[in-house]
Amino acid sequence: MTAESTAADPAKTSLWRDRNFTTFWAGQALGQFGAQLGQLALPVLAVTLLHASEFEVGVLNAAGLAAFLAVGLPAGAWVDRWLKRRTMTTADLLRMAAMAAVPLLWWSGSLEIWHLYAVAAIVGTATVFFDVAYQSYVPVLVPSEHVREANSKLEATAQIARIGGPAAGGALLAVVSAPVLFVGEAAGYLLSAVFLNRTRDTEVSAPAAARRPLRVEIREGLSFVVRHPLISRIAACTGGMNFSGMLIYTMMPVLVLRNLALGPQGMGLIMTLGAVGGLLGAVLAPRVAARIGEGTVIPVCAVASSGFVLLVPLAGVVSEPAASLVLLVVSEIGFGFSVLVYNILQLTMRQRVCPPRLLGRMNASIRFAVWGVMPLAALASGYLGEHIGLVPTMLIGAAGSFLATAPVLFSPLRTMRTLPDQVQEDGVPESEVLDDGPAGGRG
Template identity: 35%
Template sequence: MSGASSKLWRDRDFRRLWAGQTVSQLGEHTSLVVLPLFAVLTLHAGAGQLGALRAVGQAPILLLSLFVGAWVDRWRTRTPMVLADAGRALALGAAAVAGLLGGLGLPALFVVAFAVGALSVFFDVAYQASLVRLVARDQLVRGNSALEGSRSAAQIGGPALGGALVTTLSAPIAAATGALFFALSFLSIRRIGRRESVPKRPAHPPLLRRHIHEGLRFVAGDATLRAVCLASAAFQFFFSAVTTGCLLFLPRELRLPGTVVGLTLAATGPGALLGSLLAARLPGRFGRGAVLLSAATLGDGAFLLVPALHGSPAVTVPALLAVNVVFGTCGQLVNVTIMAVRQTVTPDGMQGRAAATINFVGMGLAPLGSLLGGLLADAWGTRAGLLVTAAGMLLSPAVMALSPLGRPGRALPAPPDACAATGAHDR
């Protein structure tokens, strides 16, 4: 372990944040599998009801992100994180008890899914903003690498654990396990003792709507953050289209069974773990711009190989595994590097709003991308539709190349003057 990494891990508050975020992400990704299985296996929900349940759980990203970003910037980040953990633990715990007693119906499960989704928005925006207030700016890349590495591990282990618990025990017990994870995160994060540099609130704070508008204007007015926002939007739009195309192409054209399809898609998880490790070293060695452009181009371009696949599973499955490992590695390398850039160029008083604005714009286009993937598959065939949408993913690195993100250099950019960025009334 290098001296810089050792210094980071000697920080007790960072370790508490990392531990809390790790088990919280494990609880979140476990619940993403447990709640749908609860509906199908215990409540015998149909396909339409299951789709509606997933949509209800995802809706808070679009409905709440901007408001949460503005709210988080007004408070110590520990506050929304511990409240979100406590709320999710209570929601899943109540669902588990009601399920064991046979008193949980679909309407109540919809409420639980929305509550868990909404509180996850609070937690995710707050933990991204919290790192900037806990560690020095020259530690952001390593800190993000550690946090994103644990998130990747949760993405791999959470769904597998949730499915195993539902299969071997029961859906209510699996929900109770998710509640336990959130309770452990609550206990870890509430022990963070360092005072944060929360922006001083004026005697007459601006309306929340004005606070949100300031965040939108700040992201739109900064060339680097504007590029991050546009690149994220392009990626989410076309990646959603590609995902829809893959879910049609793999079983229909390549004749792969569902279990094999799931195995190939899961290969992004180990790749993401590798990308988190590389993100702690490569930008400092080769320069931020070179790493971003090469990783984004290689990772997004890897999907161009998928519509070219033919033949038996002995040929196509290893190729699909390789594509997803490359995509996971490069995608995580891009995510960690861009997050460090975004956090560095954003003043402390704007961290939550900047993260929420970028998440809102990027995720807001994802449903439209999914719709496009299905329409192209119907109109042109799955192979041609997948080829077009995979090519569209290269728009994201193109945006980076034409922006400050593509500039060479190893050092992170200097943050702007906080007062100029947030307005005099915020200080």
């Protein structure tokens, strides 16, 4: 790039004027809204219409997440070889077809719980590839200076969808049956694919000559995650918190819909108001990070989110339904806020410090570690829910969530005002970014 051309440098251009980003952003916003309709419809359909047991609810959650454990690692190596936008488009179309099958089976009178297992598994597998490509696509689409801003905008609109989707779903369930909402989710995935097709980028496929055996490329991505002094701690914390959280949230639909009898509208209200907290977290993440430090905010939010999940089992022992509803709403708002701030900061750091050629494998390795534990937790939650009860299962999850914060709470992140922004090719951060002196934000 010449000196004369820097005036037109896209890094200096606002993302609001970046047509490719705004097209991508609009498609993801519409896709997220449709997907949120289905997020409410699936537990309602399973619990209220198919009368699923606690263990069946656990199996359903596990089916949707099993792909992160089964194909999470090779997905990263494949995504690094493929065009990321094309990968996301294909995944959207597969998810659309699977979701559209649910109302068809329902209207034909043949829908059974195992059909939902199959649909969840197909959607989960496609989501693995979509999410790995999605997290690796932002640095391809926008300059590095705008990565945090882009992540914040995308998360903000995702949270708006999580507000409007469950609210609309809860209202619609008063007049239509749950399977109808799957039509809305299928439409959301279709719109996402259409807008992705209209997005333009300059990415080219990795040359075939540069490819190595799949196991070698997978090992390289895992090695980067394990050896990085910050990413390894974040992966350990997030994985532990996800396992513990799934013990709680797998049983939450049973608690809300069956034990507390708050109905689909109550479930939709809880999800909607919880998403308000997430929206605030997405919007305020840069300000919170500037206020208390980019690194410090990660352990702070990890501990805070663990405190908020403790309110869920407490809601299960309160005798007054209105008080239970208040506890669940407060829990969801606080949890949504703290988790979104945590996610935006740690994801931005990962994208900034990882060499571009390793982005897909790094993200897949992280997803394998932190999402791969979730189907195991969902099965454990279903088993424990049937044998020791919902509240004891949730209390175990809350205790585990606090313990999982240790890797980031007792790490350099706790006193780090600025997260690393540069890497050597081997993925090890420059030494000064881990300095505990004034530049690292101590005191």
